[in-house]
Amino acid sequence: MRSLIIRIVIAVVVSMMTVAAAQPVVLPTVSFDNLSKDKVTLPADFHSDRNLLLLYFDLTQQPDIDNWNAAVDHWRATDSALAAYTSLVSPQKNFLSRWWQNSSLRSALDDRARWATTVPLYVDKHAFKRKLDIGSEKQVIVLLLDRKGQVLSRVEGPPTDSSRTAMTVALRAAGSPLPANGAASSR
Secondary structure (H helix, E strand, O other): OHHHHHHHHHHHHHHHHHHHHHOOOEOOOEEEEOOOOOEEEEOOOOOOOOEEEEEEOOHHHHHHHHHHHHHHHHHHHHOOOOEEEEEEEEEOOOHHHHHHHHHHHHHHOOOHHHHHHEOOEEEOHHHHHHHOOOOOOOOOEEEEEOOOOEEEEEEEOOOOHHHHHHHHHHHHHOOOOOOOOOOOOOO
C-alpha cells in the first residue's frame, strides 16, 4: 500500500511539473512613463506580433544596450512591423529618485527619438526576474515577445555574431521578412 501511495504522489508531482513547464513565460504587466513622459503599459501597448524588449539592470550595461539598438535599427530597416523597447530595470523607488534617474537617462541619451521607446521600470526586481525566468542581472537580456507579451525567444549578453544570428533566426520564425544573413551585417 505504501509503495502505491508513493507512486501516486510521484505521478502527481511529475504531472504538475509537466504542466508548469508547459506554461509560457509572459511579460508581467508593467506601467510607467517613458522618457518622453508618456504612460506606457506593456504588454498592452504592444502593437506588433514582433516586439523586442532590451532589458538591463545597471548603467554600466548601457554600451551593450547601445550596440543592441544599432542591430535593432538595422533589422527595423527591413522589418517595419518590428517594435523595440529599452528598459532599465530598477528596484521600486520614491518619486524623487525616479525623477532623478529618468532625468539622468534623458541627458545621457543623445538620440531623442529613443525617448518614446525607453521605459524605465521600477519594480520588485526579484518578482519581475522570477516571472521572466531571469537568473542573473550580470548581462543585458533581449526578449522577443508577441503581442500578448509571451516570450518567444531570448538572448543574453552583448550583441555577438552568434547572439545576433540567434535573434535573427527567432525573428524570422516569428514572421519577420529579415534575410537569412541579416545578423552578419547588423554590427
